[in-house]
Amino acid sequence: xxxxxxxxxTLAIIKPHAVKSPFVLKKxxxxxxENNFKIIRSRRTIxxxxxxxxxxxxxxxxxxxxxxxxxxxxGPSDIHILADYAAIFKWRKLMGPTKVYQxxxxxxxxxxxxxxxxxxRNVTHGSDSEKSVEREISIFFKDxxxxxxxxxxxxxxxxxxxxxxPIAFLHTIDKRFTNIHTEQITK
Numbered sequence: 001x002x003x004x005x006x007x008x009x010t011l012a013i014i015k016p017h018a019v020k021s022p023f024v025l026k027k028x029x030x031x032x033x034e035n036n037f038k039i040i041r042s043r044r045t046i047x048x049x050x051x052x053x054x055x056x057x058x059x060x061x062x063x064x065x066x067x068x069x070x071x072x073x074x075g076p077s078d079i080h081i082l083a084d085y086a087a088i089f090k091w092r093k094l095m096g097p098t099k100v101y102q103x104x105x106x107x108x109x110x111x112x113x114x115x116x117x118x119x120x121r122n123v124t125h126g127s128d129s130e131k132s133v134e135r136e137i138s139i140f141f142k143d144x145x146x147x148x149x150x151x152x153x154x155x156x157x158x159x160x161x162x163x164x165x166p167i168a169f170l171h172t173i174d175k176r177f178t179n180i181h182t183e184q185i186t187k
Contacts, residue, residue: 013125016075040081
């Protein structure tokens with residue numbers, strides 16, 4: 001018997017200038033759903049200077065660091081935990097290259113190719129590794145435990161036993177399935 005492959009998580013951020021544009025935000029959300037990502041957690045927030053400093057610590061000595069922090073704290077961002085098989089690779093491919101001019105040239109149908117304005121205002125962020133996922137999720141979703149999610153919730157998402165709420169832009173576990181699972185355990 002072959003073990004079922006588990007879902008991978010990634011952190012996705014839709015940056016302030018995209019959130020301010022209803023057309024762009026709707027298109028990005030549509031692309032997330034059309035590409036069969038499950039939205040595990042979702043929040044709209046103005047990134048605090050402390051969160052931005054933690055998040056971009058690796059860029060602290062780079063020339064664009066202050067500009068990046070100022071931009072990321074300039075208005076609301078949508079921050080999501082997405083799940084899919086190979087979610088990190090799949091989300092990064094959908095976003096396109098980090099540098100907008102490259103995205104416009106080699107991946108014009110990518111999110112950054114369509115909506116990116118500059119390397120700072122490149123519309124979206126996506127984790128680049130499992131290690132980054134853990135670090136980044138801990139900054140923006142302090143109460144989210146990746147291991148517990150895999151142990152207790154992942155099976156519902158991977159088997160499609162979820163409901164999508166377009167207003168909250170979030171998938172939630174369909175309670176009918178948790179009740180069935182609980183009944184099976186107690187019998």
